[in-house]
Amino acid sequence: SSLDNHYERLKRSTPSHNSNPDSGSGEEDTRSLPGFVNLTMGYNKYLRPYFGGMSFDCVLCPNPMNMYRHSFLPSQDYTATIYLLQRWIDPRLVFQGNKSFTLDARLVELLWIPDTYIVESKRSFLHDVTVGNRLIRLFSNGTVLYALRITTTVACNMDLSKYPMDTQMCKLQLESWGYDEDDVGFRWLRGNDSVRGLEKLRLSQYTVERYYTLSKTTQQETGKYPRLILKFELKRNVLYFILETYIPSTLLVVLSWISFWITLDSVPARTCIGVTTVLSMTTLMMGSRTSVTKTNCFIKAIDVYLGICFSFVFGALVEYAIAHYSSSQKFSKEIEEVNITNILNSSLTRYQRKISFASIELSSENVSFDDLTMNTPDKICFVLRNKMHRIFGYFTIQNPCNVDHYSKLLFPFLFMIVNVFYWSYYLYF
Template identity: 30%
Template sequence: MLTKVLLILLGLSIILPSRSEGPHVESENRPSAYDDVYGPQPQADEEKLLSEETKPTLSGPHSTLGKLPTATHILNSILNNYDHKLRPGIGEKPTVVTVELSVNTLGPISILDMEYTIDITFCQTWYDERLRYNGSFESFVLNGNMVSQLWIPDTFFRNSKRTQEHVITMPNQMVRIHKDGKVLYTIRMTIDAGCLLHMLKFPMDSHSCPLSFSSFSYPESEMIYKWEDFKLEINEKNSWKLFQFDFTGVTNITETISTPTGDFMVMTLFFNVSRRFGFIAFQNYVPSSVTTMLSWVSFWIKKDSAPARTSLGITSVLTMTTLGTFSRKNFPRVSYITALDFYIAICFVFCFCALMEFAVLNFLTYNWTKPRASPKLRHPDIHARALMPPRASAHQHPDAFVCQIEDSDESDGEEGPSCPAQQSLSPGGIQNPGGCCKWCKKYVCVVPRCEGSIWQQGRLFIHIYRLDNYSRVVFPVTFFFFNVLYWLVCLNL
């Protein structure tokens, strides 16, 4: 009996120390083993994490994972019997779509094609009673892949020529569904829209480029658009590409247009821009004005220097022609003239008149001196006079005349005869300048010295040999008054 008791006590003494030391060894070795080896955690720990995640009363980062099945259930329930081909409120009332627009980039504006580019974020909001739900979620945000499963307004831009939807890295569109059935649909797009430019006041012009949109298939009785207090965001801090224009503001109108398919509500935004004047001034106005002034240099060149004056006049005319062509290079082929075209045309007329002034001067002086084949008699102190033939011979030759050839100090060194006028021997004593047309007889003097003539007394006459002197004053003064009148009219219209 005693032996059995001793054996039992010995067995207990061996078993109890091994059980007490086992857990102690595991607790010391476990951290080092799992720190050095990449792999899954022990099963006991995984079960502990799963049990904590599934507890609804716990709070923390793992508590949101418990709402995923709930969100999936709600989304599946509202889309289960949902027909995206039918608009909300069909047969009862029109669908009201509230529009909000954000402009990311505006421009460039193409004058030649009469269009402009705009990058917008387009937001539409409406109520769909079929999408109401109950739950702790205030809203669901769905990406572009879910858009095809919902009813979306068929809005299109009426004056767009090309439209691009951004799809990098995913389609840039989003749908947000609220628990009360409110739906927000947002999409980003780039539109090339037409803009009819009225270029009559170019380059002092301003334009209003429209952006019109409406429903493609739903008339006004089924879909209505409205602004939410005309909320339009203009992000001018972005790199707008207006270049030659300044943005002056935006306006909007709402109208109803009638088509064979019904009456549609059309919303239109007008982006107002005005042209910057600096580029056009340095490229067109300054060269045109300078070229016109350079053509007046010929008035200070002697009339005997025909090659120099002719070359300068022709060069000025050709330069103005080139400037007129260059100003129309990137310009639409409109049927009316613009303010810039009118200015260049007047400058062309001034250059052409400067060239014609020398042509008239050379023509009249050449016609006067051509019949005079005899050499000119000049002496600084002696005046030669042609003696009058006897009275009897004067009656026999009625065309005879008295001509005094003398050296004149007022001729400014001009070559040609110094005969004031031919004095007819007819009884009436009417003077008849030779070599001139009929109208020149009364108002034009084609000799270097026109003093003392009876025909010019009390009359306004033009001294051909002083035509350059007249032009030096008339051309600049006329051009100055033209510029004053031109800019007053153009800037005040």
């Protein structure tokens, strides 16, 4: 074939072992390494081991040395720096002896390596300071150890409905790109022990609760491909959010209750407390939403709590408005009743002076009550009017000072009950 003819020409053009060592070329030194003759004398890096025969296993062992939350985008993701170790056996690289040799990383270009890729990766790069961070090591039985350091950003779709008391399950998936399961097989070296570094990982917002490995085969249009999966559970550290959001919002609610101890006549003081707490609560809600990306499809737990706190703060302001309005209405009604009473008394006194009842004698026998009967529609209207006045009387605040008295007990009690239900639901359900 043309490929065989190409390698025959390469063998003819390869300098012999007796070439001049002072020629300035380092090829004599590299050719003297055991096993390196196979690379130059017919080794085909374009063909996998056992080509044309059985498939072989490629063992993977990723070590997440560093992992951090990259950003909160509409489709959330994380960025991890990992050491990816791959091991396979290539019988074409068997040499005599019981030693292993670490080769220059640039010799990777002369070897066949698995076409492993990271599933759902958005951005990835191989570190190259000061040289490419890759390692290649050959063993006498043909085992090849290939290690490299990669930083990758992988998608991790999260459910933020319980944010910031949420627990997320993210995955790191490795799969063969071109070789299906008939050509190559992927497996973990030591199961869950193949992954190292996660138990010592320290993240700013998360704690790694647990992790485990899986192996599966995925069906694609071009065939079935081996895939290795690392699943890790991240639990968010809620203490930061308690100090930053929950405690300030709770203190604003408590601050709004101070107005209940201020008299109704102190309009500027009570209005200032109510408006200030409402504006502060609004600012806190806006700051909480800007600290997280625009996940409008989620109603988060922190949004629910801030909404509860805003309702109580706003309710305290409305309570003063109701109490002050009732107080002013009662005062005006008392003035109106006093004025009407004075007018009636003066009018009655004036008319009593002008009218003399001495010539008028009323006899009960001459009085007829037949014309004083009430029609049925009038009776119905009279009864309904009395019922409506009685109903309105139930909702009429007789003493506006009692509004503050009841609010001192009702607002804290309701706030405690709501907090019990809130924390019980989001922590245990």
